[in-house]
Amino acid sequence: MNARPPASAAGTIALGGDLPVNRLGFGAMRLTGKEIWGDPPDRTQAIAALRRAVDLGVNFIDTADAYGPSVSENLIAEALHPYPDGLVIATKGGLVRPGPYRWERDGRPGHLRKACEDSLKRLRLEQIPLYQLHKPDPRVPFGDSVGTLADLQAEGKVRHIGISTVTEDQLLEAQQAAPIASVQNRYSAVDRSSQGVLDLCAALGLAFIAWAPVKQTEANSAVAAIARQRGTWHYQVALAWLLAMSPVMLPIPGTASPAHVEANVAAAAFELTAEETAAITACVLSAERFDPGQPTIASAVTDSAGLRLRRSRQAESTRVSRPFDCRDTVPNVSASRYLGADCEGGSVAECSSPDCGTAATRRRMASICQLAGVCRGNLAA
Numbered sequence: 001m002n003a004r005p006p007a008s009a010a011g012t013i014a015l016g017g018d019l020p021v022n023r024l025g026f027g028a029m030r031l032t033g034k035e036i037w038g039d040p041p042d043r044t045q046a047i048a049a050l051r052r053a054v055d056l057g058v059n060f061i062d063t064a065d066a067y068g069p070s071v072s073e074n075l076i077a078e079a080l081h082p083y084p085d086g087l088v089i090a091t092k093g094g095l096v097r098p099g100p101y102r103w104e105r106d107g108r109p110g111h112l113r114k115a116c117e118d119s120l121k122r123l124r125l126e127q128i129p130l131y132q133l134h135k136p137d138p139r140v141p142f143g144d145s146v147g148t149l150a151d152l153q154a155e156g157k158v159r160h161i162g163i164s165t166v167t168e169d170q171l172l173e174a175q176q177a178a179p180i181a182s183v184q185n186r187y188s189a190v191d192r193s194s195q196g197v198l199d200l201c202a203a204l205g206l207a208f209i210a211w212a213p214v215k216q217t218e219a220n221s222a223v224a225a226i227a228r229q230r231g232t233w234h235y236q237v238a239l240a241w242l243l244a245m246s247p248v249m250l251p252i253p254g255t256a257s258p259a260h261v262e263a264n265v266a267a268a269a270f271e272l273t274a275e276e277t278a279a280i281t282a283c284v285l286s287a288e289r290f291d292p293g294q295p296t297i298a299s300a301v302t303d304s305a306g307l308r309l310r311r312s313r314q315a316e317s318t319r320v321s322r323p324f325d326c327r328d329t330v331p332n333v334s335a336s337r338y339l340g341a342d343c344e345g346g347s348v349a350e351c352s353s354p355d356c357g358t359a360a361t362r363r364r365m366a367s368i369c370q371l372a373g374v375c376r377g378n379l380a381a
Contacts, residue, residue: 006057010243013207013250015060015130016160016181021088022241024263024268027211028054028072028252036067037100040256043075050079052258053229054087056265062184062209062252064092064134065119073122081124090130090209091119092164092184094137094145107137107145116152123362131185132162133174142170150178162209170198175204183252184209187355189217190212191286202248212226213251214238214264222279230271239267241280 010023010317031046033039040046053061061080063072073091080087093115096106105111116131131149152158162182163174174180183201187210201208217238218224227234228289235253242251251374253264 002101005054007059007265007268008057011247013248014341015088016179017062017205017206018130019088019160020086021060021250021252022057022268023266024058025062025209025250025252026050026237028061028063028076029067030254031075031256032068032071035100037097038068039071040075042256043234044201045258046256047079048258049256053259053265054080055266056262057268058261058265059086059090060090060250060252062090062211064095064132065115065122066092066095066097066134069097069119070122071081071118077122077124081195088129089123089125090132090162090182091123091128091160092134093131094134097380105135105137105139105367107140109136109140109144109148109151112145112148113152116157120157127156128158130160130162130182131158132164132182133330135165136163136170142173145288146174146177146180153178164209164211165195168200171197171200180206182207182209184252186210186212187242187249188213188215189220189223189241189280189284198246198249202246206248207250208246208248210242210249210251213242214253220280220283222276222283226272226276226280233263235264236270237265237272239264239282240272240276242278243267244272245281262318265333280328338364 007022007024012020013023025344028050029036030051031040033041050061061076062293063076065073067073076089083089093112094105094107096104096111098104112133116128119131120126120128133145133149133184137145146161146163149158149161153161160181161178162172162184163180166174166183166185171180171183181208184198185197185208186199187194187208191212196210214235218227218234220238221240223234223237227237230237239251239253242249256259257266
């Protein structure tokens, strides 16, 4: 009898409204060789990791044709086909790999169509449950790329459509071209640069698939402290925090180790107190405000609608130079220093002004200010 808690303890979410999956998935990128290139150093162990995840109730596996390339998809089919009932395999197209250190975008309709058809063959599927655009290609109109996925859906090759590494505006644009079921962006206890996208997904009822959900999370001082106090692995604390952040959150931790799969899945039943959750969140905010090495602070963008805030990641591989100290406080901090936004040059306490962007942005800024204890006045939108 298996005494370990199954992935179902995380609760479920219905992709596209009709594909229920447990809210703790498996990311299959790390099944490949070094630099996500070529075969894994231990193929037997990689296959065992996939099978162990399914044994523990994981019924959402995320991969991409670019992982290997093709290696991850082939391993999934080798390990799990014929697939058990209820297993949802999501894959992605739109990135190509000319070499082990290169990731190049290709969102052309012809490429996406071929990529999807090749993934169908490798995965031994008649229809891909969730097919995602890996990353927008600036050389191709975004609507054309997403529209190609809609065509594939109409042809029965794709059941649901997802997008990855996008902004709020791109999500709204994608919805004009196709019914979107999910967004996959980076999000973790050291990187909330996609908070606005998560908020929008929650409002629209879309799944938010968090990639790199545990990377470097030991650098969050609250995560590290709670793990020590509770006698557990910091990855479990970080995953439990993610699950507590939103009912649409679907983390996809990845590994080629069966033992690490077991440790990750155990997070599904690991409960944080409200105080622990708030402490981790406050530390993320401290990192965004005060760590000069963090490229994930918000930036301001002015368009025809006026001042708006968006968070942008300047590099995909964020490096944290020191643990975050959530005791940091800066009294009377200005909005421009606090969130990287020039909120009319005003203080944080003035950011409830309509000039400071959308209501959602003002609420987000307000909650951040209150957590940090630097508010001067009522910041409610």
